[in-house]
Amino acid sequence: MADSQDLAAKIAKLPKAELHLHLEGSITPSTVSLLGERRGVAISPESAAARYQYTDFAGFLDAFKWATGYLKSPEDYSLIAHRLADDLVRQNVIYAEVTVSVGVMLRYNQNVEVNFNALAEVADRYRENGLRMMWIFDATRQFGADAAMKVAVLAAKFQKRGVLAFGIGGDELSVPTGSFRAVYEFARSQGLHLLIHAGEIGGPEVVRESLDLLGVERIGHGIAAMRDPVLAERLATLRIPLEICPTSNLRTGALARQIGKPKAELSDHPLRDFVERGIIVVLSTDDPAMFGTDLVTEYSNAAALGLSQSQITRLAEASFSNSFLPPEEKRPLLEQFRAGARKLDLL
Template identity: 35%
Template sequence: MTVSDLPKIELHMHLEGAAPPAFIRGLAKEKNTDLAGIFDENGAYKYKDFWDFLKVYEAATSVLKSPQDYYRLTRAVLEESAASNVIYTESFLAPDFCGGGDVAAWQDYLAAIKQAADEMEREAGIVMRAIPTCVRHFGPDQAKQTALCAAETVGDFVTGFGMGGDEAMGKQNDFKYAFDMAREAGLRLTSHAGEWGGPESVRDAIRDLKVERIGHGVRAIEDLALVDEIAEAGIVLEVCPGSNVALGVYPKWSDHPIAELRKRGVKVTVSTDDPPFFHSTMRYEFDRLAETFGWEEADFLELNKAALDAAFCDEATRGAVAKKLEPADA
């Protein structure tokens, strides 16, 4: 067995961002929508930089127009994840894209997504939990509506609340109301920070939004006092190395700070973010980390344990997933 064959836990994946290009092309054809400009000659997603990536992402998402589309998307994404032996995944869902932030429409979309997730759990053994996520560049008022959608559907499937989007837009504190609303509803909290924003954006997310996990967070390494604070507080980083390299946050894998963060006591996990955009899979992430940093099976078991401990799920689910992580000869 190689490290890429190990069972895996993923905490940071955007459902729309994980849509296989062929799936989006097929949907566009069904809807007579021309999306040719977002694909390269090989059929992969095409973008110039992070901000162009956001435009291509939203263009691809534009053909997802109904709960049935999201049912099909969820099955397609979870099939890809299961092929990498992912046994538990948390997916960011954007109510803005699933009914425009309307609670009743969101409930219909969510029901379709959950139906697909339940089917894939029975068929492939992969467990999914949902984290409704506001889009930072859509602004604080829209984030409040997203938080309301999340709060109205909290339960065994919807377990967290987060924020993604363009880190250059506004401050973390601008979204405090939405995060307070989600917290009061019993949702657990994460926010993207320290990807394009520097270490101060990570500090802001922890201080102002009181999150327990940070999406990316890797640029905390530029402030070693902050790294120590994160380690001491037990804040978990949802690290997506392949994404960071593909988007140019770091020029190459050997420059990525995941190993240094881990060495300094930070709880790091590994995820794909938007895998087809970055030509990644969880198998690929594990292989490249092993190749780059010399990590072995014990290292990846530690990463999986950190991810499971930080997962936004109930204890019964955590226990069931833990059993799947145990070696076959244990």
């Protein structure tokens, strides 16, 4: 026990990176309450917290939709980006690729350029204080390919302001993966990196199709690979990282669904098995406020699953080495990580 506390304290101090983190999933109950106040709607933090108590994936998507429904103006986006950045600084996260649900912004007929400028300004400010935030523009699968193309066009347009990648999230069971082929081809032609949520609640075939038809470079979740050793081996060989978010998989019911049980426990999670099969894993929180987690907690989960200290250090390093930054920008961050790990006796 003393050892695990000691490790958690070291992980808290370690300079960290996070690659699967939704801006809108970082809206805490007290922030929803404040956003409601701006719109003249009284929402107590307690009632907002109650909205985050879903038991399945559909309930989670509803809660996500409900909270994002209070984001109207660039000031609102600025507020949530500030609060997210403060929380990352608190955790000694020095690099984050933050996913923005641009598909949802377009659905609400919002001005993406104005909202994104507000986000980019927050990133500029925090960069001076040692936190680098880059962006992933995310389309929503259930809104279909035409809506996704609009998101990809905007992602391409704002690359110079820090957008690195295009991805798709939402309900994996809604629209077939192959229908987004032209969207991913366009995004690739524009120099964007490519990723997708796949094998979260969907089966291994969604992961396979994402590799074969879309050419993605990272997979959000991909826990369905636990049901398909051939796919797991392929992910390891191709060095396609899985962005693994244990608390999220428990809270959304995604893991229970993959193992065919009404409820899953942390001990059911394939994280350790993936690491031992040689799959690159980047550990993340997904929607920290909505799942009541943070990055240090996820590393403690990895330790609880039996990963050794050196395996955990390698996981933490993987979140730097598998970022979408160009190599020359990645290098100084990796050096900062290694210096921190050495100081904490983790290397």
